[in-house]
Amino acid sequence: MATITLIPLLGTLLLIYSLHKLWTFFYNAFLHPVAKFPGPPYVWTDWYQCYNDVYLSRNWTDVLKELHEKYGDVVRVGANELHFSRPSVYNEIYSPSRRWDKDATLYRVFNQDESSFGFPTYREAKARKDILAPLFSHRATCEMQGVVKNHLDRLCTALRKRHAAGQSSDMLFALRSFSLDCITTYCFAQDVHASEAEEFRHPIVEAMDAAVPAVRVLQYFEPLRKVVFGMPPWLGKLTDPNTGARVALQEMLLKQVKEYVQNPKSMHETSTPTIYHRLLDPELNRETGGVPSLKSLRDEALSLFFGGAESSGNVSMLGTWHILQTPAIETRLREELRQAWSDLATMPQLEDLEKLPYLTAIIKESLRISPSVPVPLPRVVPPQGTTLSGQQIPGGTVVGMSLRFVHESEEIFHDAKTFDPERWLQPDAAAASLEKWLVAFSKGPRNCIGQNLAMCELYMAFAALFRRFEVVLDGTRAEDLSWTEGFLPFFNPRHMRAFCRPVEA
Numbered sequence: 001m002a003t004i005t006l007i008p009l010l011g012t013l014l015l016i017y018s019l020h021k022l023w024t025f026f027y028n029a030f031l032h033p034v035a036k037f038p039g040p041p042y043v044w045t046d047w048y049q050c051y052n053d054v055y056l057s058r059n060w061t062d063v064l065k066e067l068h069e070k071y072g073d074v075v076r077v078g079a080n081e082l083h084f085s086r087p088s089v090y091n092e093i094y095s096p097s098r099r100w101d102k103d104a105t106l107y108r109v110f111n112q113d114e115s116s117f118g119f120p121t122y123r124e125a126k127a128r129k130d131i132l133a134p135l136f137s138h139r140a141t142c143e144m145q146g147v148v149k150n151h152l153d154r155l156c157t158a159l160r161k162r163h164a165a166g167q168s169s170d171m172l173f174a175l176r177s178f179s180l181d182c183i184t185t186y187c188f189a190q191d192v193h194a195s196e197a198e199e200f201r202h203p204i205v206e207a208m209d210a211a212v213p214a215v216r217v218l219q220y221f222e223p224l225r226k227v228v229f230g231m232p233p234w235l236g237k238l239t240d241p242n243t244g245a246r247v248a249l250q251e252m253l254l255k256q257v258k259e260y261v262q263n264p265k266s267m268h269e270t271s272t273p274t275i276y277h278r279l280l281d282p283e284l285n286r287e288t289g290g291v292p293s294l295k296s297l298r299d300e301a302l303s304l305f306f307g308g309a310e311s312s313g314n315v316s317m318l319g320t321w322h323i324l325q326t327p328a329i330e331t332r333l334r335e336e337l338r339q340a341w342s343d344l345a346t347m348p349q350l351e352d353l354e355k356l357p358y359l360t361a362i363i364k365e366s367l368r369i370s371p372s373v374p375v376p377l378p379r380v381v382p383p384q385g386t387t388l389s390g391q392q393i394p395g396g397t398v399v400g401m402s403l404r405f406v407h408e409s410e411e412i413f414h415d416a417k418t419f420d421p422e423r424w425l426q427p428d429a430a431a432a433s434l435e436k437w438l439v440a441f442s443k444g445p446r447n448c449i450g451q452n453l454a455m456c457e458l459y460m461a462f463a464a465l466f467r468r469f470e471v472v473l474d475g476t477r478a479e480d481l482s483w484t485e486g487f488l489p490f491f492n493p494r495h496m497r498a499f500c501r502p503v504e505a
């Protein structure tokens, strides 16, 4: 009896679902407000990006480049999404005066939706970033530079030990270990000793690396994402060995949050300030209705952790590779460093390194040539609509632009594929006008909160590598540096390897 009534019911449901889908396709293809924009066939199914990304395993930004060549400056890349190619549009979408929301379809993948990174709305993110900002100001970074220096010394000791044992080092994991140590101490006053791990393969460094490709898949399959994030830790560990380290990391951060919430006085036992000194201060949170919830504190910890643990390492690794390709660049950098840092035992202060023009140019060029966050950062146009690239864009449209369209633009950066620090050393006006096209930290109200810390790490890492060591590649070839897109780049597992021979004086 039950089977007899169930079959027509299921049939009816299937029919309703199919009709709904057909109507959606018809609407997207012909009636949707962005249907008038050019784009590839079947883009209105909303599976076009997923097909290229997951099924064909192509970098989405490479596909975007081809689409713009074929369809022009503004291309429909999803049922409700447009991508732009004119570099000037980057500074419009991510302008300080535009307070557009982030599109949750991408950002929910990270499961940090109540954090400065994950809050979709400008209002919530601004309130949170205002509380945290003084911790990440240039001044605060200068005051905390001792933390960064200590971790750098530890990294250098590890590199020296490996060299003494006749071993080269995995430079990507070495430099990421340094970033990881910096972020855990800077934000949480905790030390995970990543750069002391065997072969720089600290479980958290490996787990984070392994997590990057997953973003590629999970962003398209919401139910799968829910299953993955809803799994009890023991099951997660069974399905993916790297989950163990991720879970341990989350537990470490959550334990600290809980301890501070239960006993706020214990916060003052740390030797350096943590994010919780501000996040749990009722006075600072008065306008937001009180201190953040436990979930929000956990999300914030994860967002700062993931934001800070990899990117600087990626940039310094790639910059080092490029410096080593051109002896004239390396020699000039070494000369500048030797002059500014004559006594090898005493590293200059950050403020002195920042005054070195060639080192600064090297860092800017490394940021330009690195993928940073390569994917377009999706924003939602407010209901009243807007004008971009000379076209009227309807309210509610998701718009975005990959920074590759700026950093690789020949109009702006002559011979853009070449690593050329010289381009940042032109007379003042020309250099200043180039500066606005350096968008590695993005722009506008949702730009990177950690950029001063990142710059501090970069100044110190480049200075130490090229003043304290002679760096010689161990068989690494250009193709070993290839990467694919998650949200962050995922590098070819061969990684860059180098011998770091300590210099005497």
Ligand code: HEM
Binding pocket: 116, 117, 118, 125, 129, 136, 183, 303, 304, 305, 307, 308, 309, 311, 312, 315, 372, 373, 377, 439, 440, 441, 442, 445, 446, 447, 448, 449, 450, 451, 453, 454
């Ligand atoms: C060279 C190193 C770094 C690069 C290239 C970089 C790049 C970026 C970019 C492009 C964004 C915008 C993302 C978006 O719109 O979705 C961003 C946001 C963010 N970054 Fe960084 N970042 C770096 C280092 C750091 C560090 C050290 C921290 C930690 C203190 C950090 C924390 C964050 C956070 C929390 C956000 C979200 C801001 C918001 O949505 O309003 N980043 N970063």
